[in-house]
Amino acid sequence: MRPVLLSIFALLLAFAPAQAQNTANPAEQFVSDQIRTGLTILNDKGLSTEARQARFGDFLLGATDLNRIAVFTLGDAARTATPAQRDAFNTAFSTYAIAVYRSYFQNYNGQSLTVTGSRTNGPGDTTVHTRLVDPNGSQPLAVDFRVRTDGPRPLVLDIGLAGISLAQTQHDDFAAYLARNPGGVDALTAHLVDVAKTYR
Numbered sequence: 001m002r003p004v005l006l007s008i009f010a011l012l013l014a015f016a017p018a019q020a021q022n023t024a025n026p027a028e029q030f031v032s033d034q035i036r037t038g039l040t041i042l043n044d045k046g047l048s049t050e051a052r053q054a055r056f057g058d059f060l061l062g063a064t065d066l067n068r069i070a071v072f073t074l075g076d077a078a079r080t081a082t083p084a085q086r087d088a089f090n091t092a093f094s095t096y097a098i099a100v101y102r103s104y105f106q107n108y109n110g111q112s113l114t115v116t117g118s119r120t121n122g123p124g125d126t127t128v129h130t131r132l133v134d135p136n137g138s139q140p141l142a143v144d145f146r147v148r149t150d151g152p153r154p155l156v157l158d159i160g161l162a163g164i165s166l167a168q169t170q171h172d173d174f175a176a177y178l179a180r181n182p183g184g185v186d187a188l189t190a191h192l193v194d195v196a197k198t199y200r
Contacts, residue, residue: 027126027147028115030154034063035113057098065148065155066094073170074185077178081185089185092192099199113143124150127160 041056070093071078071086078086112135118128125148132141144160158167174188181187 025118025126026149027128027145027154028118030147030149031128031130031145031156032115034059034156061094061097063156064097065151065157066090066097068155068157069167069170070094072167073174074188075171075175077174077185077188085185085189089189089192092189092196096192096196099196121146124148 038056038059041052041059044052044055047055067090070090073093074081074086074089081089112133114131114133116129116131118126120126125146128145128147130143130145132143134140142162145156146158146160147154148157158165160166177188177191178184181191183190
């Protein structure tokens with residue numbers, strides 16, 4: 001199982017400093033602000049490595065609606081699971097997210113991420129377009145952040161990488177796992193807990 005959504009979120013949202021520009025709407029401003037905040041945490045030499053990792057993980061979790069992402073990635077199984085199973089899965093998914101985020105803590109390598117515009121999908125639902133540039137000269141990459149702004153605060157729900165939804169990719173990975181394992185949601189939950197341990 002690939003931690004696609006979470007690992008690329010960590011690399012792109014938190015490890016790439018946004019270049020200064022005038023943002024046109026709250027979703028664009030949110031993405032720019034989160035990138036800058038992540039970089040500030042990573043560069044805070046006044047904190048120990050462990051403290052920076054903990055603060056970095058908290059920051060990333062605060063920028064995403066992990067419960068909503070978890071329900072989406074669970075797919076049809078979310079409708080047939082009991083409330084207790086859904087709660088256990090959401091907890092395991094969060095643990096998994098934290099572990100993956102922290103495993104990519106040292107991967108910042110001078111990439112720059114610039115907000116280039118946005119598209120309104122519906123009320124409170126905006127896709128923010130960005131451009132990722134690597135200092136090593138590789139081809140710039142288009143990265144889209146889907147942001148909800150209709151709640152108490154903006155939150156990232158998905159990332160599109162060259163037109164591919166990473167949440168959908170994670171959903172497909174989980175569906176494949178469920179199809180191969182008769183243990184259902186309980187087995188997937190236990191698997192996420194086990195995978196998280198390998199990142200520690």
